[in-house]
Amino acid sequence: MATDWGARERLWNQNRNPIPAEKHQRSQAPLSCGLSDFQNYVIDVLEKLLLQDVDPTHQAKAIATQFCRQQEPEDAWNDFLNSFVSAAMEPSGEEPLRRLALLLVALAKRPDARNLSGGVVTVDGILGRPRKIPSGEIIDFGGVRLFSGLPNFALQMREVWNGKWSDPGFFSAVFADFSSGPRAMAHSRWDSPQAARLAWTNINAFLAQLSRVQRDSPGELSARWIEDLGLWTITNGLEDANGIEDHARAGGRWLLILGDIIYSEATWGGRERRTKGPGPGPLREGPLWHAEVSRGASQSERWNFWKQRLGEIAQADIVDRGTWDMAVEAARHMARFG
Numbered sequence: 001m002a003t004d005w006g007a008r009e010r011l012w013n014q015n016r017n018p019i020p021a022e023k024h025q026r027s028q029a030p031l032s033c034g035l036s037d038f039q040n041y042v043i044d045v046l047e048k049l050l051l052q053d054v055d056p057t058h059q060a061k062a063i064a065t066q067f068c069r070q071q072e073p074e075d076a077w078n079d080f081l082n083s084f085v086s087a088a089m090e091p092s093g094e095e096p097l098r099r100l101a102l103l104l105v106a107l108a109k110r111p112d113a114r115n116l117s118g119g120v121v122t123v124d125g126i127l128g129r130p131r132k133i134p135s136g137e138i139i140d141f142g143g144v145r146l147f148s149g150l151p152n153f154a155l156q157m158r159e160v161w162n163g164k165w166s167d168p169g170f171f172s173a174v175f176a177d178f179s180s181g182p183r184a185m186a187h188s189r190w191d192s193p194q195a196a197r198l199a200w201t202n203i204n205a206f207l208a209q210l211s212r213v214q215r216d217s218p219g220e221l222s223a224r225w226i227e228d229l230g231l232w233t234i235t236n237g238l239e240d241a242n243g244i245e246d247h248a249r250a251g252g253r254w255l256l257i258l259g260d261i262i263y264s265e266a267t268w269g270g271r272e273r274r275t276k277g278p279g280p281g282p283l284r285e286g287p288l289w290h291a292e293v294s295r296g297a298s299q300s301e302r303w304n305f306w307k308q309r310l311g312e313i314a315q316a317d318i319v320d321r322g323t324w325d326m327a328v329e330a331a332r333h334m335a336r337f338g
Helices: 005-016 021-027 037-051 056-068 073-088 094-108 153-162 193-216 224-238 241-264 287-294 299-314 321-335
Strands: 121-124 130-133
Touching: 005 037, 005 073, 037 056, 037 073, 037 094, 056 073, 056 094, 073 094, 073 121, 073 153, 073 193, 094 193, 153 224, 193 224, 193 241, 224 241, 224 299, 241 299, 241 321, 287 299, 299 321
Parallel strands: none
Antiparallel strands: 121 130
């Protein structure tokens, strides 16, 4: 699939974060591009994964090697995360998103990152206190090791769902309620609400792919918080009449990618918790499902309720073609299991 993601990502980073003159010599990046060598390298790798059938494990090794040579590892890691999340929002199809998921899992299985910059590097330690890491020593951020801990990745994803991301300007911080999804996205990257909804659908599809890949290749990357975000999206899209436009298509992607697992595991997403009354974990239920629970419905009926809602959405006149297609496809897929 043709994409100009790499060019757009470079322009975005150049405009929001030009390299200061005093850092230019260390970065060895042309002043005209405003990106470090590492940023350019990461963007090249991610674009390959979006466009070509390349080996994600090999690319993870290459990124890890380049990262260990960086004189400012925290900046380099944040640059990687920001561009990675941007790539995961790119309209690219299921296979490219799966390759991105495989890259992240492979990166989490890499040996501990060591300072190979040739000098001493400084990172934030526990409680934010600066800490110096001598050459050859293991790099960690606040006690979280690279690469197994994937520092800040889970936080980045949670911030996306909370409606504000730590990448300044990427998501608008002016929404007092921090509503989840495309309505909380600034249009500095997307020129229309439709484009923002598509980006939101894609990041959901990526996390669904990541959840499946992680199950197939278990490591230290936990799937539980990922499942919580998935249930959050499904709840917003299928259990709230006001969430159809923004979330139904994204919720359908979760059911298409992980339908067999969601159907067979009653605990997926923690949806068995707090059906009634207080209990552990967040309460993820929309008003439509809450009404069913109030009438005596159990969690075992929730799967059929979602199928019913997809059928209703497919018959609604208000949905766009993409949402309609997803509702029809997801309902058919769910019918295979029960």
